[in-house]
Each structure stands twice: as C-alpha cells, then as structure tokens.
Amino acid sequence: MDIPDTELADLILRAARRLRRANAVELVGLPVNPHQARALRVIARxxxxxxxxxxxxxxxxxxxxxxxxxxxxxxxxxxxxxxPGDRRARLLSLTDAGRALLDEVLDARTRAAEEMLSSLPDAARGALASALTQLTGKDG
Incomplete structure (x- = not known):
C-alpha cells in the first residue's frame, strides 16, 4: 500500500485519539482521570x-x-x-490503596486496548508493534 507520509501520520494520530477515548471511557466510575491514572502507573513503575x-x-x-x-x-x-540522599527532596510511593486502584486502572486499560485491537490478526499486530517500536524507540 502506497500512502503519503502525511496520511500515515494522520492515521497514527487518529488511532491514538481513539485509544485515549476508549481508555477514558473505561476509567469512568474510577476516582481518577486519565492524567492521574498515568501518574499512578509511572509512580508504580x-x-x-x-x-x-x-x-x-x-x-x-x-x-x-x-x-x-x-x-x-x-x-x-x-x-x-x-x-535519604537529599533531605530537601521527597520520594513518592504507592500505598496499598494505590496498588488496588492501580489494578483497576490496568484492568480498564486492558479493556480499552482489547476493544480497539482485538480485530487485528496476529500478523498485523506484530507488524504494528514492530513499526511503532521503530518509530518511538524501545522506551517510547
């Protein structure tokens, strides 16, 4: 398939927006918004x-x-x-309640991803993962 770079970039952006919307929908009912949920995931990692x-x-x-x-x-x-290395600085960690909320957030993300990606055959998923990893680098 021969597609101009600008159209391919638009497709990537549309897919990312669709996934973000699906994730936000899955978070409804949880006490955090997508930005707060992302912070929770980063702190946990x-x-x-x-x-x-x-x-x-x-x-x-x-x-x-x-x-x-x-x-x-x-x-x-x-x-x-x-x-301990800098008396002025504070370290952030999850509480037990935070770990329980993180589990709910991760479940919501899984549902959103499955909803969007489940129709892709394994070969297409592999190719997409490979291409996106190449574009974003391993750390993303």
Whole structure:
C-alpha cells in the first residue's frame, strides 16, 4: 500500500485519539482521570520516585505534577517519604490503596486496548508493534 507520509501520520494520530477515548471511557466510575491514572502507573513503575523525575516522565511542568500528586496523596493512593540522599527532596510511593486502584486502572486499560485491537490478526499486530517500536524507540 502506497500512502503519503502525511496520511500515515494522520492515521497514527487518529488511532491514538481513539485509544485515549476508549481508555477514558473505561476509567469512568474510577476516582481518577486519565492524567492521574498515568501518574499512578509511572509512580508504580519507578517507585520510589522524586517529584522532578515524575514531572519529567509525564512531560509536564513540575507545578502540574504537584497538582496530580496532591490529588493522589489526598485520596490515600500515594505517600511521600524523605529521600535519604537529599533531605530537601521527597520520594513518592504507592500505598496499598494505590496498588488496588492501580489494578483497576490496568484492568480498564486492558479493556480499552482489547476493544480497539482485538480485530487485528496476529500478523498485523506484530507488524504494528514492530513499526511503532521503530518509530518511538524501545522506551517510547
């Protein structure tokens, strides 16, 4: 199939928007929005994590990360602890309640992904994964 790069880029963006919408729909009923859910996932993957590192991973300004962290701390899903390497810094970690919420978030993401991708045959899924990994790099 010969498709101009601009059209291919548009298809990628449309697919990403569709997946984000499906994910947001699956999160309905949970106490977090997609941005907060993503922060929860990043904290879980890196914990304990400094606020600055969280902001960098989320690609947001530190102030925006602070707002998300305040919400998650207020909900009892994450906690702050002193950073033994820097008395001024705090480390973020999930609480037991945060791990339970993370499980629900991951279930919601799985449902959204399955809804969108289940119609693709295995060969197409493999080719898509390979192409997207090449475009985004292994870290994405």
């Amino acid at each position: 890196l914990e304990p994590v400094r606020m600055a590192d969280l902001a960098e991973r989320l690609h947001v300004a530190p102030r925006s990360a602070t707002d998300v962290v305040e919400f998650l701390v207020g909900g009892g899903w994450i906690e702050r602890s002193p950073d």
